[in-house]
Amino acid sequence: MLKDFFRAVKKIYLCNNIVLWMILLVLPVSTSIFMVHFFSAESIQRIPIGIIHYDYSKLSERLEYSLSANPVLELKLQCSDFSECERGIRRGEIQAFIVIPYQFEKRVLRYETPVVPIYSNGQYYLTNMFALKEIRSVFSTIGSNLFTRHIKEPIKTEIHSVGNSTGNYQGYLGLGLVTSIFHMSSILIAVYVFSFPLRDRKTKEYIDAAGGSRMILWFASVVPLILISWFLMLAVYTYTHRFLAPLTLNEFIMVGAGQLAMVLACTGAGISFVGITGNMRMATSVAGVIGGPAFAFAGQTFPIIAMPFFVRCFAFLLPLTHLLKIQSQMILGDVGLIPSWDSLVILLGMGLFWHLLGGRLIFIRWKKWNHD
């Protein structure tokens, strides 16, 4: 039996199939590492901004100097009028611009509170958020020190991000994207492994290699696939997680178990798609439709609570949603593992369901194709 198992494994995985190893190994690892390094700057800096001076005074110069000295901002454009700066925004040269009004300093000294308009480009949401935060901070620092330097604000608010104290996008988005890439790759590789005997009309050959047993062929197809995907995911996750707060051993085991359960659920789903559609092209398309945009539905960038009810139901059906929940709970630190058990049980339930369904459907297909 073991001999048949290894013969079938050799037939499936060691048959000089470049596409198989591309999907199983090269693409998931390389795209994951690519995405992690994409955010190597960690947070947004040097945002180009512009300024229009209708007042040349010491105060306006001080504001300009403070804006230039801020590491998040880069004063790039000195415009002579509004349309020049607006064009700069449309051309993507600057993100925002500040208009220093006429007689700015004089009006400030007369306590007339002149309003300083700031025009920003909301289309680039994230960059805009960073730029406005820094501009606000520069203006409020200079404003509060102008007349009342010795009277401090009575209440100060400090905002902390638990588990991601530096607001590091490399860790935060990297982890989500790596998980999302493996979510898709687990479905795609299962589709590929279970549909290429059909595409190449070699089902009988594969069943013969497994000693005529469909059960052995099933295990020979599924076990290496799950193990390789899981180990790769765990390795890339560990590499990515070094940008965030470290995990304890228990937390790491919980994340590892969650990842294994997600790989089980995704491979089961991939096998079921082959069982349902009966060909590689259609099954790959279904996998693409579900796996491709999964990250948008899984709630890490746009929270699930803000999605419509039917979208929340769909998000619940995606294994990715539950694994991201486990991973995000683990970065919170000393809260224990209990909150993650529900998500793990759901993932295991999904894995069981999809493998039972996929197994049943594929066995029927194999029986048919073997006779054909």
Added chain:
Amino acid sequence: MIKRLLKVTFSEWKLFFTDPAAVLLLVIAGFIYAFYYPTPYLKQVVTEAPVGIVDLDKTAMSRQLIQMSRAAQQIDVKYVFDDIHQAKLSMADGNIYGYMIIPNNMERDIRTGQKVTLNVFTHGAYVMLHGNIGTAFATSGLTLGAETKIKRIALDKQVPAKSAMAMRDPFPIQIQTLYNRTGSYSNYVVPSVLVLILQQSLIIGICTLGGARAHRKFRKKKQESAAENESLPYRYFGRSLAYFLHYACFIAFYHFVVYNVFDFPRRGEPLPMIVFAVVFLSASINLGMVLSQVFLRRETGMQIFLFLSIPILFLSNFSWPRYLIPDWMAALSAILPSSYAVPAWLSIQQMGAGIQDASVFLVKMGVQSVIYLGLGLLLSFLRDKSKLKTGDM
């Protein structure tokens, strides 16, 4: 000459609706994805994120701060806890996404002229909520503190309240958002994704249909037909024209229908839109024609490009500025039409830019188009001469 070209064009166009794989990629995908991707963001902005407050002070002032926080639009104060551990557990359970700690003796410290720090903790895995929750709590704290500070200034400087207010905030800022004024998340993400849908489905579709190859095996009965085996220039340009016309319809569909359905701003003028369509589709079609000669199987393009969708989307720099990514990635992005098409589309369609404003991106796509055209013709020529076993193509 034109008749021969159009014969190839219509033969290919017919294939888009008759070959099952092509129907899925070149017809259905463009429609389904355009409505499927925006659904998570139907509410556009995140309001009322569930949060908690740990009140260790339990005074009139702490209750006033809780009331102020309850009034904030971005958050929904679901729980008021007595100790920090309860708040931590609630955040781990996913009931809340952040909490504020009102310290013990806050009111007393403020009244005795001391400085008080309010600590706000947000869930590190949800950066988007971090900003919303932080801003809401910070505004509440600032509002409460402003009253006290104005009183202190008035007493210290012996000025009326109006002057004290002016001294506290001598030049208030007024933020005017020029585009995406409501801060809609769908308006931020979806337009870029729409461009990517067009590019990806087009390239994968061309790879599935074998680009400009002659004697395509999957055509079975039509494998030896005249339109199928025209001379290379007719085959290349005829089929390219079919893709161009088909996808020009998609751009019009997105502009007139999808943008209306999801209430996105539609500022694109006809001329810049036409120029965009010509250069973007030319670059994408020619890139597809190049890649289609590399793969031996119809589905290989789909398997590979599905993995590349995420990196390609981020390389278009709609969310992360180009100057912050490593140089080699920026160089790599130059081979993709979407790297210039996304910013060009955002400039033209979302911001109403003219051809001159978007020219920096349009010219680069034009250059890509010319390079890929030469490469596509060369590879198709070589493939015609090749005796290599070509899978199902």
